[in-house]
Amino acid sequence: MLVDTHAHLLPYDYPADAPECFPRMEAVDGESARTLLFGPMTFKAKDVFFDAERRIEAQDASGVDVEVLSPMPPLLKYDLPVDDGLSLARHVNEFSATLAQFDPTRLIALGMVPMQDPEVATKELQAIKDQGLRGVEIASNVVGSSIGHEKFLPFFQEVERLGLSVFVHAMPSPTERLPMSAMGTYVVGVEGAFAAGSMVTGGTAAACPDLRISFSHAAGGFPLMIPRHQYFWGGSWNEEPVDPERAVMPDDGPSPFEFARRFWYDSMVFDRRALTYLIDTLGADRLLVGSDFPAMLREDPAARTLKSMGLPEETLQQILWDNAWQWLGMEPTR
Template structure:
């Protein structure tokens, strides 16, 4: 196997957690220049607002045939309360769609959505999928523009989820920092609040809310994408099922186990998680058809991600699925 991987050529790839910024977006980040999101954006800002030129060069160098772009965290979920979120989202989506219009063979985009208004989110999702042909949508976690975090297990989002199911497009749930009232355990250790830890815990808990609410029993064909090798959940699924089955107070009227929901309603990506043992474990939990390649450019390196996957000591047919085939099927690309 090692000799085969040494000879392996650069594989064709689809990457689908690839961030962009709309110029001026940084001025709307909640918490301003002190926030984790702002501080993360600034070192790579030029690459975030460059939707085509340098981005395409990195894609060409590492075998990425198609990148699916999305507005970087916190995106529209962090818009201030006095912002017309629906109008801003439409402007941002149109900006991205226009910017990539001459490269539709290489670049696609996930819709941003005004999730604080579920009806407006439905309208924008329909518009972006049916009129502009986008392959789905991406939201940056909870919405807190009203001052109170809104998680999407709330009853007012049920019609939105049914719309996504009806349209047959996935929703990517991307991390953002935990709300201020949830971060007391990080006090004194700001490194824990962001991409090293807090992002993933926050997202995993949001997903568990969706699962435990019974959403996927009422919308069984709904598909969710998670980055960073599944935001911890593949590693914790067995433990969740074990304790939920044993603890009487935790019994819920769900049709399936957490592991089964992950296997039937979720895809995960390799964004920012370039580690072969972790990839093998995730494939073992979700199956070979549910894992997708991603980089998390420009926060992560296309070269590091691409070299890792091209040389991974795994079967070629599995790597082709992860690199290209699974995403092409899910997103109807390529």
């Protein structure tokens, strides 16, 4: 049994009277695909993005039992005016909830909120829960602000109170530290690390101990940074006992490793050696299967690399199936 926790959707269409800054979906002659037009972005979207029946067929073809669907990341456009951002989020959320209703045992959906206004985003969380959506997808930064900034703390506290889940998708920041041509490669690693690191260093992880949050692509470079943070915190290598004489920034609270092991991380890191590090360092109970489907092709079959690693059956089952339900805070659909 396998849950793909990192899969994307796009609405079939947008209201005819939508603001000019909204996306548009245009028909493609002679095809079931549609073209997404959003500012300078043009993207040909296969029908599996918005057709529930096609999604189930694609699941069956690749050995997936359940998908957790989140909006295609470019829809997380936080530079829109807040009223337009809220309208866009509500349209996408309504479509997402309807798509998931086609087969709730196979399709689980997350919503989105206008994070450019943390207060508005926080107030919208109850509506997301009322629609049957299991949580929210957010970008790794909000117009350059780290998600661990104190201004977002009330948002995460409300997510925690409502029992919703968060999926953080790496997205470029407006600082342009790397060219856009690196978006699919190094930007994912840099921004994922900034996002997860800010949740620890900004105090959100401490303030929200029961927050269920996962990071796309294993939070990029974050897992490799944790041992360094652990050394500065506790003065020791290899997670050995604390050495107070070497500790640079001692703290009586949880260690950096303990904070990191409160998060979940999807397994889309493209190499079994990286997966081995994640399992050894963070624990098999922290990993989720992710594919970025249908923006990217899944392995054939899904999670082929994980399945080829010779992991104990119990460990493999954790990653393929059990952990997803822990992150979602729900019982398995079957």
